[in-house]
Amino acid sequence: MNPVRYALAVLIAAFALVAAGAATAQTYPSRPVRLIAPFPPGGVADLLARITAEQLTRRLGQQFVVENKPGAGGNIGTEQVAKAAPDGYSLVLLSSGNIVINPHLYSNMGFDPFTDLAPVALIADVPPVIAIPASLPANTLAEFIVLAKARPGEFNYGSPGIATTNHLYGDAFGRVAGVRMVHVPYKGVALAIADLATGRLQFMSVAAAPLMPHLRAGTVRILAAATGKRLSALPDIRTTAEAGLPGYTFATWFAIMAPAKTSPDIIATLNRHIQDAVSDPEMRKRFAAQALEPLHGSPAEFAALIASDRVKWEKIVKDSGVKQE
Secondary structure, three states: OOHHHHHHHHHHHHHHHHHHHHHHHHHOOOOOEEEEEOOOOOOHHHHHHHHHHHHHHHHHOOOEEEEEOOOHHHHHHHHHHHOOOOOOOEEEEEEHHHHHHHHHHEOOOOOOOOOOEEEEEEEEEOOEEEEEEOOOOOOOHHHHHHHHHHOOOOOEEEEOOOOOHHHHHHHHHHHHHOOOOEEEEOOOHHHHHHHHHHOOOOEEEEEOHHHHHHHHHOOEEEEEEOOOOOOOOOOOOOEOOOOOOOOOOOOOEEEEEEEOOOOHHHHHHHHHHHHHHHHOHHHHHHHHHOOOEEOOOOHHHHHHHHHHHHHHHHHHHHHHOOOEO
């Protein structure tokens, strides 16, 4: 083909793709959208998925339907979206652990989170807090550490499963604080928190949201927030640095991702509406009631966060010695 004609053909094809993408974005969504929450009901991911689905349904005029698909540290539900058609009708609401931790834990996830998924929008930062049963005779983090050191191997800490983020939080706490505790895995965070409230567990490092009913009931005590600044919803709770444990700081973000090769126009549409929802005063009130910190950012900023957190968690996982097949 003549080079000039070839160049013209390529240019026409490019314009056609742009036009098709714009047309798709203008009509999206034209049918219900599936939003996978790769965890059991009752946890922070489930809560955020339902809040986000509610907002997107109202703003975009189509149903966003939440489906809980737990298993394998979130890999099962996430894989379904990673392998779905890149048409914007299959999305996943996941935590940072699914993307920046699991690749260091699992030899075979069934998909590559860095090439098979596309960042859409950040939603919330959910830093963990240190919680103990109210029946335990410790009112401060320092008092708890003294108590745990005096009883090595006698205290149990819970998580929603082996190799989950909460498991790694507990393992890291033991190494940073110099205490030895026993890990007890559960099938879901709600079950673990129920045992924390009754005193069967002595420690959890977990998001504050599912703790709030137990905190109001007086059955659990929050000793510190493992974050760089105090939580807006719990301003009286000191950070771990303020409580005397500066090396114990984490951030767990929750976000929406789509299959790779999803139209940039669809991703831009979703990002815009999600950012508007997160900025809504009523949404901010709902987030504050659950000790959730709203997050903002473009898909490119989200991708940069993934890259930096991936490096940070590689060392944490390596130091823990935890692996999954």
